[in-house]
Amino acid sequence: SSLISDRRAAIRGDILTVVIEIDDRAEISNSSGRTRTSRENVSIPQMVGIPQRLADKLPEGASFDELADASASSSYRGNGNISRRDKLTLRVAATVVDTLPNGSLQIEGTQEVRVNFELRELTVSGFVRPADIGRSNEIAYDRIAGARISYGGRGQITDVQQPRYGQQIADIILPY
Known part of the structure; x- marks a missing residue:
């Protein structure tokens, strides 16, 4: 006025x-390896004489030794x-x-944009110091304490990009 x-x-x-002007890049590499070998041999050559008594009833070449x-x-x-690289403006x-009480401001904002059958939602909330607000009544996202910024959408394009159920x-389920 x-x-x-x-x-x-x-x-x-x-x-x-x-x-909100995010230009983020991340690269992560990881490798791992494991090798294991085991061998077990079970035999009952002397179990109260039972193997010797049953040896006659076994087919030829069979024994309880191994x-x-x-x-x-x-x-x-x-x-x-x-x-990955993310760029968002x-x-x-x-x-x-x-x-x-200390003069900081709690802010919340939501924006929804529908284009054809796709709905894009942007939500932002957090705490702002009045001194960080510029002369044009704007504040950069990195000046918001406890910032919660969510950008996503739903609709036909989002559905097509998701793998089927x-x-x-x-x-x-599959291990490979």
Whole structure:
């Protein structure tokens, strides 16, 4: 209303603009390996004379001298790499929902955009120091304490990008 008044958000109900500019990159590499070998041999040549008495009833060449012989070996090697890059530039209006005793402002903002059959949702909340609000009544996302920023959507495109339920179950059940 006035040319010299301060237009920055300061009290409950005031609106300010949150500027979200994220340019993030992460790369992670990991490898692991394991090898194990075991051998077991079980025999009962002298068990209270029972094997000797039953030896006559066994087919030719069979005996209790080596009842079981087992060996096992396993080997595993795994490698994994993750490389991702996120770039996001958004602006959302947020409302001051509370003023804390120290003067900090609690803000919350939500934006929904529907394009054809796809709904995009942006939610931001956190705490802002009034001194961090710029002259144009904007604040950068990295100046919001306890920032909770959520950006996602739902609709036909999101559904198509998800693996089918059968594939998700197979990914959980199958060991390879």
